[in-house]
Amino acid sequence: MSVNAPLNRKLRMGLIGGGQGSFIGRVHATAGILDNRAELVAGALSSDPVKAKASAPDYDIPADRAYTSYQEMAEKEAKLPADKRIDFVSVATPNHTHFEISKCFAEAGFNVICDKPLTFDLKQAEELAAIVKKTGVVFGVSHNYTGYPLVRQAREMVRNGELGEINAIRAFYIQGWLRTKLEADSQKQAAWRTDPSKSGAAGCFGDIATHAYNLGRFITGLIPDQISCHLKSFVEGRALDDYGTAVIKFTNGALGTVTASQISHGRENEAWIEIDGTKGSLEWHQEEPNKMLYRVNGKPHQIYTRAGGPYLSALSSASSRLPSGHPEAFFEAFANIYSSVYDDIVKRATGKPFDGAASIYPNVMDGVDGMNFITQSVASSQQNGAWLSLKHPLCRS
Ligand SMILES: NC(=O)c1ccc[n+]([C@@H]2O[C@H](COP(=O)([O-])OP(=O)(O)OC[C@H]3O[C@@H](n4cnc5c(N)ncnc54)[C@H](O)[C@@H]3O)[C@@H](O)[C@H]2O)c1
Structure with missing residues (x-):
């Protein structure tokens, strides 16, 4: 069976955060590609524009898709042809940035996987849930232990x-x-x-x-x-x-x-x-x-x-x-969250219905x-x- 049937291609991933010296962004990047269902093609990897660019080669992200801010990334990715632009973005930045970044990409139509806690406060989380409902994007939250x-x-x-x-x-x-x-x-x-x-x-x-x-x-x-x-x-x-x-x-x-x-x-x-x-x-x-x-x-x-x-x-x-007996752990569990989100992204991309509210992966409601x-x-x-x-x-x- 070809990858991500019936879409029959790899998903294109973007990463926010994960710049040099950071922790969980690398885990997202590794988990995201573990099953060969996606490739990391773009990123705004750091709050520091110089570091954002400098970190891109560590992920094989080409220079023209290494952005200096998430706003620039959302804007420029949205303008790329449909067969080039990212399918989804992973948000691996500190808590106070999750809402603005997730909102920006969801409103531009991109699917989102955001790390926890979902937002800075409950009000933002409620607003984000409303945005996800309105836009119909797939939205996962990396409560990875459920994987x-x-x-x-x-x-x-x-x-x-x-x-x-x-x-x-x-x-x-x-x-x-x-x-x-x-x-x-x-x-x-x-x-x-x-x-x-x-x-x-x-x-x-x-x-x-x-x-x-x-x-x-x-x-x-x-x-x-x-x-x-x-x-x-x-x-x-x-x-x-x-x-x-x-x-x-x-x-x-x-x-x-x-x-x-x-x-x-x-x-x-x-x-x-x-x-x-x-x-x-x-x-x-x-x-x-x-x-x-x-x-x-x-x-x-x-x-x-x-x-x-x-x-x-x-x-x-x-x-x-x-x-059995060959230990699996953190990366694999993280990748299981990604894989179940991918199932819904593929459905959305191929015009099939998906029930994000009943997902096995942690969603915006969680x-x-x-x-x-x-x-x-x-x-x-x-x-x-x-x-x-x-x-x-x-x-x-
Ligand atoms: N699921 C898990 O098991 C798990 C584990 C660790 C951290 N986390 C969560 O992941 C998030 C990041 O944690 P961390 O420990 O990796 O933090 P970190 O400080 O190690 O890394 C954060 C990265 O985000 C970048 N960043 C900050 N603001 C940005 C912006 N506006 N645009 C682009 N990049 C920006 C920083 O430059 C840095 O590269 C937090 O929300 C944390 O709660 C989850």
Whole structure:
């Protein structure tokens, strides 16, 4: 079968961010082309125009499509012939820029994959959801942990009733890299993440708790009802939280907790989730993503492995590339998000209907969900953990 049938060509990708010295842009670029379904052809790679140009050869982006700003890129790409211009843009820039960049490209008709958190604040997220609806573009959000084969397996096991009714979700995202005031040394990634004018209303809770919250929502599909949260900044002089815990009541009576830290000594990138149902419990860790534990009282514990065999669902199996025992991880999970977004981009490009609202990939509604979670976490914490509504009309239900 030819690539991206019935479109029968590679998609053309543009990248915003990812300039020299940055983090996640390279991951987007790698994930985007992993399955040979796209090629990176254009970019506005840095907020610094000189660096934007200088970074282009690192990605084999030709000089005439290495732009000095995202505005220039949107304008010039839109003027290119249809068989040349980008099909979509990936936004890998700090949080305060996501809205303007996504809006600019969506309104020009380009599909968008934006990193999380979706925007700077909830109002922007709601506006972006309206723009996506109006323009009909495909819009993905890189909550990449939902791309792991065993996370997708967990979701299907919950949906099939294998866990029974879900009573509890414990989601964690624990890091230690901000134990010291790294931002005072102008460390690039620390500087904007701890700056309220760039990160948004939350620090650690916006940066990583959003992933943990999203993971619980993705796997269980439970609808959030109320939230109570406490956020703290333990490093002296830091303007935003570097630790926090939220308790969430779901509409079915389940209880959830989300704990996130960036000040825990020795912890690297420990995102993990545990789910308790009336029939069984699951546990999955992103630092050991190729296995997942399923436990039932009185029975031997079962270890599910990625590509472990026919007991895995079709979706989970299709989310793996290598045979079992050959570890897959971050890049591949990221690429799974890309691949499912590509399916919809191909449909849109070939005039076929697609249901972006029901996508397996995180979409703009999940982005709004994350921003609502951040907003209400901060508001609850400011009211000493008051219970606040976590319902939002634009989120998946
Ligand atoms: N999904 C994940 O697992 C994950 C991991 C890390 C970061 N992120 C998210 O990705 C985004 C970027 O994070 P990072 O750690 O890569 O940041 P970074 O500081 O390492 O890189 C940001 C890049 O964006 C560029 N940039 C800033 N403003 C720009 C503009 N207006 N136009 C073009 N380029 C611009 C910078 O010059 C830099 O190259 C953030 O929103 C962050 O929350 C997601």
